[in-house]
């Protein structure tokens with residue numbers, strides 16, 4: 001993408017639409033379906049971002065019967081985000097099905113609409129327990145090519161490993177709204193200019209900085225960690241003979257924590273939790289959170305691991321499968337693998 005990113009418009013401004021079109025030029029035989037799908041996701045990001053920044057006003061503008069001034073029912077933001085992404089994509093003929101962190105089963109395309117070649121998996125509003133505290137939240141997505149030949153999509157289409165992704169990214173609704181995405185040719189970040197309602201290229205060719213700054217984990221759960229994860233954390237702090245001395249930052253919103261890790265360097269991790277022996281796999285969802293973020297961070301020169309190997313190598317067995325997650329600078333994530341292999345047999 002380096003060449004196309006530098007191939008700017010006369011004004012030097014590159015909108016997301018133009019950028020996605022420039023990416024499409026890499027594939028002369030492309031149908032344009034993926035391009036339009038990405039563009040619709042950018043539109044979803046604008047809609048959800050706009051609603052998110054007014055979140056605190058929902059109760060003020062809504063009546064006692066939970067209707068807003070337009071007479072619409074006031075929806076919870078995660079329900080709104082889910083519906084927005086679904087409704088922008090159910091009728092376009094680009095998808096054979098969708099899957100969302102918010103829905104138990106595969107989301108089919110309604111019978112009266114055509115099906116297409118792609119599968120969209122998404123977490124519509126990640127970090128939503130933070131909304132009441134005005135903390136950044138986000139949307140995560142990944143796109144796969146369908147595996148079945150035709151008709152409605154099935155689990156064969158959805159349960160693919162991260163090695164099969166064709167595009168992935170996230171929107172973060174923070175002090176500004178940003179969209180960060182990759183189609184496998186580098187990572188590019190766009191900032192929403194609220195004045196004109198457009199995502200503009202602000203961070204071309206993002207790379208995880210070589211010098212890491214932060215480690216990011218919910219240290220309140222340390223008592224539930226395995227020995228390997230405890231030792232790893234001490235190593236990040238500069239103990240255990242380590243040259244590291246990282247600062248701790250933890251927001252508790254994966255999108256925001258990974259966003260900071262991508263741009264600032266370091267590691268975000270949500271390890272396995274020994275509290276519940278039935279849930280040794282941590283909290284985060286493989287398909288909607290771990291896989292898209294690992295794909296993105298690897299495209300930026302970093303690495304995503306379960307603590308025992310690459311997240312992208314794991315083929316999901318079920319839609320809502322959970323996994324431990326370590327993402328960030330490659331050598332720091334590999335250190336987690338080394339200590340977990342040594343201490344957590």
Ligand code: FDP
Pocket residue numbers: 125126127128129130218252253254255257270283284285289
């Ligand atoms: P949330 O529960 O607020 O939706 O997987 C969801 C998630 O947030 C992640 O975004 C975040 O990294 C993690 O859970 C936070 O979990 P803890 O509160 O256990 O730290």
